[in-house]
Amino acid sequence: MPQNISIVENILNANDRLAEENFARIEAAGVFSINIIASPGAGKTSLIEKTLPLLKGKLRVAAVDGDIATSIDTDRAAAAGAAAAVQINTGGDCHLDAVMLRGALDQLDLTQFDLLIVENVGNLVCPANFKLGTHKTVLVASVPEGDDKPYKYPGTYRGVDALVVNKIDLLPYVDFRMEYFTQGVQVLNPNVTTFPLSCRTGEGLEAWVEWLIEHSKK
């Protein structure tokens, strides 16, 4: 079906061009931006919720939340202290794309912020194929998902700039071999910055917050 394939390629190319436009716009406003991807329930929203209070008085943050339905995440981000929170309902789509982010950027005065946090749809596969135009892509893994995830989702693990390993407080209660997990990550993405942490207990959050501050102040 060469016709279908060429249409898919056109869509991805068009998305990449729009992602470049988004990037130029974010960059021109002097904002540092991240695209957070993860499986459903790994803790994207919890991470944002726990991070925002720690950035209070240090960075002005805008949050963009992608979801198939509901505005639960945006409500949580706003309650946690985001200076602005924009909801994207994808209407069933399994990922954000550059067009959707452009629509969200249209609703923000970017010059008012230091950091833009984009929370993608909960999905470990599809979001990896659609660039949005952010500076960094952050993958949130979580301990109860299991230590084999880098081996099973290599494309996603390969393409990210930072890796949060959430829910380390559950390590005593699940069969998760950190060494096996780390080995898989190392093979795919040797230079990825990794933050083991627990959104529940707060352990390890400082290093993650420092990383955000450091990049936002450049």
Next chain:
Amino acid sequence: MPQNISIVENILNANDRLAEENFARIEAAGVFSINIIASPGAGKTSLIEKTLPLLKGKLRVAAVDGDIATSIDTDRAAAAGAAAAVQINTGGDCHLDAVMLRGALDQLDLTQFDLLIVENVGNLVCPANFKLGTHKTVLVASVPEGDDKPYKYPGTYRGVDALVVNKIDLLPYVDFRMEYFTQGVQVLNPNVTTFPLSCRTGEGLEAWVEWLIEHSKK
């Protein structure tokens, strides 16, 4: 872009027709079949691994495992006692479709089995849109994913016939309100058969196994 939309519709329609063919074929062989969908790490493979020994001497089981890469899951199913295990590598695709299942069925003599277990790709969004032609779709949710998942992935929760709630051994260690979760499920899918269980401790597995045996012996 009406041309793209019509192509997407054609793909889905073609998939549905092939799913009907798969169903007729499975049905003619007298096999009961399930399509297991879940987020990455919810415990699809563990569930199959724990279920197979309990079916030993009662049902002859064939397992079909869909994965983006690796054959870890097929190896685990074979080791756990599947009479036959077929791997589908989707080559990056985020879901199984009816064409892929047809390819797997071609490798099986269906008359030799009572139960066909299809393990879909770890993804809570896309597999829900692609019928395979199995009798039932089973969703594996897991406690550490959080109690808001029915609210955030309504399309997936609405479309399933049975719901396994895995990792109940972690209930004391996470913030999971079973009532809130169940309420969400009830609204979307009031008649869904639910199995709270733990693949780690074995608690609750009997009811699930009974359900499989009951349906396979029809």
